[in-house]
Every structure is written in structure tokens, then in C-alpha cells.
Amino acid sequence: MKYNLKMVIFFLSLLCSLGNSINAVFAQEMSNTTLSTQLSHQQTNNFELLATKASVDKELQAFFNSKYDYWDAHILADYWGQSVQDAKARMGRKILSGPTNIAILEQFLVDARVNALQSVRRAPNPSSYKFFRESNYSYDDASALAKFWGDRSPMDAKLRIERNLILGNDEMIEQALRYARNQEQ
Numbered sequence: 001m002k003y004n005l006k007m008v009i010f011f012l013s014l015l016c017s018l019g020n021s022i023n024a025v026f027a028q029e030m031s032n033t034t035l036s037t038q039l040s041h042q043q044t045n046n047f048e049l050l051a052t053k054a055s056v057d058k059e060l061q062a063f064f065n066s067k068y069d070y071w072d073a074h075i076l077a078d079y080w081g082q083s084v085q086d087a088k089a090r091m092g093r094k095i096l097s098g099p100t101n102i103a104i105l106e107q108f109l110v111d112a113r114v115n116a117l118q119s120v121r122r123a124p125n126p127s128s129y130k131f132f133r134e135s136n137y138s139y140d141d142a143s144a145l146a147k148f149w150g151d152r153s154p155m156d157a158k159l160r161i162e163r164n165l166i167l168g169n170d171e172m173i174e175q176a177l178r179y180a181r182n183q184e185q
Helices: 002-064 070-080 084-096 099-119 130-134 139-149 154-166 170-184
Strands: none
Touching: 002 084, 070 084, 070 099, 070 130, 070 154, 084 099, 099 154, 130 154, 139 154, 139 170, 154 170
């Protein structure tokens, strides 16, 4: 009886060992499959990121080759609640999509400008003029333009610069500034 009991215990331990070995092999196979699947997903994600980056680069290039500039993108970025970079890409995407989407983009730009103009008011604090503050124009520029335009003060000129930047008239500001500087000499 002792002998039979020893044999049963031996066979049971052998069976358990064999079961553990089978589980280990199966787990390793599952681990390799999982690792392979993870690598495949990672490669797919990397490919999608590269494709997305190429797409964004193409959209940005379309923006830079268009008639639109930084100030247009800035106005739309505020309107859409995006960064300027994202707005440039979105504008490029619309440009690449053809004339219908360009017409829609133009309407967005009108709506964004109207919206931005409604928020611009005469302010005692010059820091409230966001576009002026983000531009390269200085107090001296505002002072020269105030004299040229017949404004009462540089603050009035800053307000006018702010509105012109919103309207996309940055070239007109530059031209007026050249004339104003020539008059000072």
C-alpha cells in the first residue's frame, strides 16, 4: 500500500510538472504573439504619425504658398479656438480641397474679422490691444502714425493699428509708416 501511495504521489507530481511546463510554453507563445501584436501596432502608429506629419507639412506648405498671412491665421486661430500653427494647417487643408473650400475659408475669415473687431474697444491700457502687442510695432511707430493719420494720441494709433491688423491691412500700415517716417525727416 505504501508502494502504491508513493507511485500515485510520484505520478501526480509528474503530471503537475508536465502541466506547469505546458502552461509555461503556452504562456511564452502568448507572450510572443502579444509582443508581435504590440510591435505591429507600434509600427502602424509610427506609420500613421509619419503620414500625418507629411500631411500637415503639405497643408502648411499650401498655406505659405497662398495669399494668406500670419495675421489671417491668427484671427482664425482665435475664432476657431486653436493655435496659430493648427489654424495655418487647417487653412492649408481648405486650400488643398479646392475652390469650394476656399470660398468657405474666405467666409470664415470675414466672420472671424467681424467677431474680432466687435471686441476691440478704445482702452486706457495698451496691453489690451492684443494684435498690436504681438506685432513688431513700437510706441514710436504708433506716435509717428498718430501724427500721419491725424490721430489725437499714440493710443488712438494703436487702436487703428489693431483694427487694421484684424482686417488684414498690415501692408497698408507698413506703407503709412514709411510715409510717416519720411515726413519726420
